[in-house]
Amino acid sequence: MGAEWIAPVVVLAVVLPLLAALAIGVGYLLGGNHGEAGERGTSRLALSASGLSLLGLLGLDLQALLAGATPGQVVLGEWLVVGDYRLLLSFTLDPLGLAMGTLVALIAFLTLRFSVNYLHREAGFQRFFLVMLLFNTAMLLIVCAGSAWLMFVGWELAGVSSYLLIAYSFERPAAALNATRAFVTNRVGDAGFLLALFLAFYWFGSAEWPALLGGASGLESLAAGLLAGGFLVAALAKSAQLPFAPWIARALEGPTPSSAIFYGSLMVHAGVYLLIRLEPLFMQVPALSALLVLLGVLSALYGLLGAQVQSDIKSALMFATTAQVGLMFIACGLGWYELASWHLLAHASWRALQFLGAPSILQQVSQPPRPLPEWLRRRRGIYHAARERFWLENLSDGLLVRPTLQLAEEVERFDTRVVNRLIGRMESADTVSSLNEWERRQHGGGGTGGIGTGHGVAGHGMEWLASRLAWLEENLILRLGGEGLQGMIGRVGRQAQLLEQLLERPRYLWLMVMATFVVII
C-alpha cells in the first residue's frame, strides 16, 4: 500500500488508449496515415497503447497481490469545483474494480489484435481503430471510476463509440438508422443517470462511490428508491434489458470485432456492473430489487425465445447475451451480487470468444441452420411474437416516437401558421393554402380589403381590429338573424370540434399531464 506510482499508472492505463485515438485522429487530419499504407502505423500505435494499458493494470494487480490489499480509493485531484459541486478525479481500485479493469483491458487488447487482420484493407481501418480505442478508455473509465460522475463520462463515451461503430458502414441506410435508434434509446438511460447524479450531489454533496454508498444507508426508503431508480433506468438501457431490449438487436451492423466487444462482452455488462457497484443502495430498496428480478426474468425469457427463432449466428448470440444478462439482473435482485460478478466475468470472456469465432464457424460449418425446436413449432403465436421481438419496438414507436414527431410537426405548423402570421411574415399571409380555406374566405367575408393596410405588429393589430369591426357590422348588424350569424355559429362549432378532437389525442393528454407536473413540482 501507499506506493506513489499507483496514481500515475492508473491514469496512464486509462488515458493511453485515448491518447492513441487522438494521435490517429490528428494523423488522419494531417493526411499522414490514409489507406493501406497507414494501416501498419495505426495498428502498431493502437496495440502498443492498449497493451501498455493492460500491463499497467497487471502491474497494479501484482502490487495488490504482493501487498495483500487493493489500493482502494485513489484520489488525484479536483476536476471542477463550483459551489457545492465538487467533481473529483478519482479511481476505485477495489477487488471488483481491479478485476473488471484487467478483464476489460485484456479483452480490448485481444480484440484489437484480432481486428488488425480482420479489417485489413477496409476503407475505414483508421476510423475503426480510433473508435475502438475511444471505447477502450470509456470502458476502463466505467469500471475503474471512483465516482458516479466519472463513470458517467465513460458511460457517454461508450455510447458515442457504439453509435459510431454501428454506423461503421454508413453508406447503408439501415446501419445509419439503427445507430441513431440505439443512441437515442441510450440517451433515455443517460437522462436517468443524470438525475441520479444530481440526487447524489444534492443529498450527499458528493458523487464519490464511498460517500454515495455510505450516505445511502441514512436515506429514507423513498429517497433511496428515487436515487436507485435513476441508476436503474441507466442500467436497463445500457444492458439492453426490458423495456429497452430491442435496440441491441439492431446494433449488430458494425464489424464483428466491435459487436463482440460492445454487445457480446463488455458494454452490455456495464449496467450489471453499475448494479454491483451500487449493491448497498439496492439492498435498501426491496421494491426495486423485486423489480430487478421481474425485469430480469422477462428479459431472460425474451432472450431465450428470441434466440430460438433467429436464423443468423450473430443475432442468435445477441439474444442469448440478453438472456444471460437477464440472469445477472435476477441474481442482483435476489441479493446474490457476488454470483452476478462471477457470472459477469465468465460471460464476458466466453461471449467475446464466441462472437470473434462466429465468422470462422460460418465458413467451416456448411450445415443448414438448426431447425426450430418441436415445442416452439407447435405454438405459432409465441413463434410469431418472438420473430417480431414481441412488438416492443412498435410499442415504443407508437407510444413515444411517433407522438413526439407528430407533436413536432404540429408545433411547426403552429409556429408557421399562427405565430409567424401574428408577428408578421410575408409568405403564406396572403396565399390560400387549400380549397377549403378559399371557400371559407368566400363565405365568411373577412378579408383586409377596403379598410386600409397597416404595417408592423401594431399596424396589423389595428388593421385586424378594424376589419373585424367592419365584418361584425356587415354580417351581424346588417344581416342580423340571416345567414351571417348562422355561418358564424357553424364556424365556431367547427373550430370547437377541432379543438376537442385535438385534445382527445393521447399525446395532448400526455402533454397536459406533463405540464401539470412541471407546474406542481
Place this chain on the structure above:
Amino acid sequence: MLEPLTSAGELPLLSLMLLGLPLAALLIWAADAAWARWVALWAVLLELLLAGTLLLGFDNTLGGFQFVERAQWIPTLHIHYLLGVDGISLLFLPLTLLLFLGAILLSWNSVRTMPQLYYTLLLLLLTTTLGIFTALDTMLFFLFWELSLIPAYFLISLWGIGPQRRFAATSYTLHMFVGGVPLLFGFVLLALGHGEATSQFDYPALLSGTLSVELQGTVFLLLLLGFAVKTAIFPLHTWLPTVVSEGPIALSAILLGLKLGAYGLLRFAVPLAPQAAQEYHWLLAGMGVFGILYGALLALAQSNLRGMLAFSSISHVGLVLLGLAAFSIEGVQGALFQLLNFTVISGGMMLIAGMLHQRLGSTEMLQLGGVANTMPLLAALFFLFGLASMGIPGTNGFPAELLLIFSALKSHTGAGLAALFGVVLGAGYLLAYYRRAFYGPLSHRVVATAPDLLRRELWLLTLFAVIILAGGLYPVLVLDTSRVAAEAWLNALVR
C-alpha cells in the same frame, strides 16, 4: 470636450480595439477591392493579438472591472464614455473575434459583389459587438446595441442567400427596434429612479445603488422584454429562423454564436433589478423551459440544416435562462460557460453549414445524403461539434450543461425534468439530420463531386475543435476566469 482617458494600464487597450476596426475599414477603401478580405483578415488577427494581451493582463483574482477607461461624453446628461471588462465579459472578446475570423474565412471566395462594402460592414458589426461587451455606461451600451443593426441590415438585404432577404432584413430590424424601445425606457427609468438628483448611466455605480422595489419590477420587465427579443424567446423568435434561412450564412453564424440577448439578461437585467428578478424567477424559468421544449420540437420538424440549427439554438438558450433563473453559483457559472461555448459550437456548426452550402448550393436534407462519403473531414468535424452541442463528456458542452441541469433540478425541479427530456430530444434532432444528410448512399451528383475541406477551412475548424476539447477536458480554464465575477454577481442578488 473630451477629458483625457484615465486608463488603468499604460495603453487604452479597449479603445484601441474599438478604434482599430473602423480604421481598418477605411483602409479597405484605400486599397484595391481584391485586397479587402486581406485587410479584414489582418485587422481581426491583430485584434486577436490585442485580446490576447487583455487575457494575459487580466487578474482573475480581483473583483470588479479592469482596463477601465473613462471620459466625459455628454456632461449635461451625465453620460460617459466608459469601457471596462470583468470576468463575465472578458472571454467573449477573443471568442467574438474568432467567430468573425470564421465569418471572414467563410466569405473568402464566395463574396464577389462589392467586397469592400461587405468587409467594411462586417468590421463595423464587429466593432459594435465588441462595444456591447465592453461598454459600462448604459447609454454607450445602448448606442452600440442599436448601431449594430445598420451593418446587419445591409448584410442581410444585400448578401442574403434566400429569395426573401429583403423581407428578412426588414423583419430583423423591426424586431430589434421593438426590443430597443423598452430597453431604452428601462435604462432611462434606471437612471432617473436612482435616488440621486442627477441622472446616472454609470453601470458600476448603478450596481451599487438601490432602487425602490416597485420601480425595479418595471425596470426588470422592460429590460427583460428588450433582451427577450434579441434572445429570440417565444413568441418573439420568428425573426431568427427567417434571418438564418434568408440571410448570409456568415452573419447567421455570428447571430447563432453570440447570444447577446442572454448576455444582456445576465449583465444588465438581473443585477440592476435584483429583487424584481428574484420575484420574477418563475417568468425566466417558464420562458426557459418552454423555449427548451418548443425549440427542440421545432428542430425535430426541420428538414433544413440552417432551420434546425436556429431552433436548436432557441432550445439551448432556454436551458441558459433556466440556469439563470436558479440564482445559484452553479447556475450562473453554467449559463456563462454555455454562452461562451455557443460561439464555437453553434457558430462552428453554422460555419460548416455555410461550407456545405457553398459546395452543394443547399443545406436541405433532401438535397444531401452521403456527405460523409465524399467529405469525411467535414462530416467528422460536424459530428464533433454536434457532440459538444449534445453535451457529451470531453467537449465543453458537458461541464456547462451539467451545471445548468443541476442548478435547474435544484431550483425548479419540474422544469429541470423537462430539461432532461430536452436532452433526449437534442440527441434526436441532431442525429436524425446527421443520418439523413451525412450518412446513407450518395444520391446526388453535386455531393459525389464536392471536395472535402480546403486547407483554410480545415485550420479554422480545427482551431474551434481544439477550443471545444480544451474547454471540455479542463473547464477550470473558463470557470476560474469568471469565478470571482460570478460570485460577486450572486452576492449582489442575495444582499
